[in-house]
Amino acid sequence: MNRWGSAVVGFAGLTLPHDLLDGMRLEDVYTPAERLRSGAGRSLQHWAGRLAAKRAVLRLLGVPPTAEHLAQVEVLPRPTAACARTAACHDGHPPVVRLGPALAARTDQRIRLSLSHTSGRALAVAVASAGLPEDLQDFSEGGDA
Template sequence: MTSRSSWGSAAVPFCGVRDPAALVAPLPLEAVFTHAERMRSGRGRTVQHWAGRLAAKYAVVRLLGEDEDPSAGRLCEVEILPRPSAICDRTAACLHGHPPGVRLHGVLRDRVRPGTRVGVSISHDAGVALAVALVSASLPEDEDEGNG
């Protein structure tokens, strides 16, 4: 299947938010973020990192045609974690910037054509996290990660 759009975007405000759970309330964190995402974001990360990951999830879900208030189930089908880089493969332990990687699960995985991948770009500024998601050709390193 193909996506309905060639890009998706989202903004998540976090100004004044002190607890990541407030970003997704009334849903619990476990309903929106995968175990790996909670482990990664929970290690001394600020609310802006949680907001960036959430914005990326919304952008990907919108890209794949779930425009109308995506359910927690769809958000949890999108996993946003750092990708290994050429200079550092310690994504779990490294606190330096790594490009975000997208891994799709469930129904959303079937919405991406074989030979393509979903990529995201995340930015934070002035209490707002922004993300843009795009579909592009697969990269050689995508095969090892199982990305959609």
């Protein structure tokens, strides 16, 4: 496992989320919760940011970015205590990574993400770290972030 991984996804000139995937199917790369969050009136930069995050995590783990592996990395916003704890909340929240069982077995550390966008690119950096106190807080009651 690497100490960090990064990825850039270009979306300038593209119009649809599947244009980002080099022939892979949307349903094979993004989880149902990710499709719900990215598809609800969001721009292509949200799809690209989520894809960049997934690729950065896979680079961190030393795993190739196949559709199967991408689907095992779920990137969703983590609600905060100030959030209404509903899926309808559109305030900015730090991303949280959930790994499928096969990828989770590759690390015992938490994966932190940083995402950024320009007008045509999305950048993500994934870093492995020890657990932090906020990792023990559960803000997910009452809705799916």
